[in-house]
Amino acid sequence: MANEQFGFKVIVRIETDDGDLTLKYPDFEIHFDSEFTDEPTPSETTIDIYNLKDSTRNMIKVGQAIHLQAGFGDDIGDITNAKIKYIHPPVRDGGDQMFEIVCYEGEDLSKDEREFTDDTPESANEIQVTFAAGVNARYVLDTLARRAGIPLEIVSLKDNKVFNEPYSASGTPISALEEVASEAKSKLFYRRGKLMVRDIHQDEGFDEQFKLSSATGLLDSPQREEDDDWQGYSIRSILNHRMATASIISLSSRYVGGDFRIKSGSHTFDGTNPETNAEIE
Incomplete structure (x- = not known):
């Protein structure tokens, strides 16, 4: 639990048949990988929870609503609001027991x-x-x-x-x-979790906007990326729950700067490093 000293927190809330079940890191060891994209397919989130009691684990079922939040100190926000799609049987991970939940944000049309x-x-x-x-x-x-x-x-x-x-x-x-x-x-x-149509490059007034630099969480120099359909940069940051598809970033780094929009990315926490990785254009 190396991030306790930095005030990193994770909250998982599951709407079970017996009421809301809330699990918090660092009280429980919780890891996650949550994707977001600009495609009309639901984004997948994998949540690994360690050393749950059998009685607690049995409360969690496919189809239940699940809410994942994360952040530092009092700055905690939504990572995903989804439905549980799969539940994998517990497995041993070293001396611990790991329980994996796979959920999707939005309906798979x-x-x-x-x-x-x-x-x-x-x-x-x-x-x-x-x-x-x-x-x-x-x-x-x-x-x-x-x-x-x-x-x-x-x-x-x-x-x-x-x-x-x-x-x-x-x-x-x-x-x-x-x-x-x-x-x-x-x-x-x-x-x-909402299916929408929009001009992704137009400012609608509700897109998150923030500055990103080494002082505010940028971990590496942006990397140039391009293929037949897209060109832009990939960035790596300390986890920022505000980052989502179409969020606006004012980027400041040694070699790359300017205003960009997020195309896709992921929020991850492996027990040590809370990160957000994104493609911007």
């Missing part, structure tokens, strides 16, 4: 096998929807989400495109929504 069609439905898996010429992207997104029963927050669209010809939606709900978002030059993604 990739498993939704329904499809949109503009023809008469031939099965219960088909959702009929048609759009006349002249509708815009916001209207199409709102209608598709409503017809599929998917909670969707349309924050902003870079281009609220007007379809000058009748528009036909096809494919699964998530693929159809992603296609329209792309037509509007915007992104469909999960942020802190």
Whole structure:
């Protein structure tokens, strides 16, 4: 528990059938790895808890809501609010017993096998929807989400495109929504458990904004990253719960500086090093 001297804390709260179960580091040894991305797939979090009593462990079940917070001193904030997807049997880790929980933030819509069609439905898996010429992207997104029963927050669209010809939606709900978002030059993604569409480069007024330098937690010099679809930098910082998809960073380092947005990343704690790693652009 090397981080006690720095005031690092972790709080895990699970909504069990018997009421809320709260476990805290450093009272319990708790490790975690929590991802966040700009993709329309739920982010995965793995939480390892050590040396739980059998009676406590048996309270934890698949499908329960789980909340993970972390930070230093009084500055503690959300890492994830998710649902338990898997529970692995306890295993020995040295002289300790480790219990692993895997949870997902948001609903995994990739498993939704329904499809949109503009023809008469031939099965219960088909959702009929048609759009006349002249509708815009916001209207199409709102209608598709409503017809599929998917909670969707349309924050902003870079281009609220007007379809000058009748528009036909096809494919699964998530693929159809992603296609329209792309037509509007915007992104469909999960942020802190909410599925949203937005122009990720536009300041909506609620994105976290903060300065990052060696004095405020930057651990290494930013590294240049690029591939066919993306270019930017990878950064490594002391854990900062404010970092999430679309958060704005004013970066100051010896060789790289300026304002950037977070694309994806992870919050991790291995029992020794609480860190946030992120890709920024």
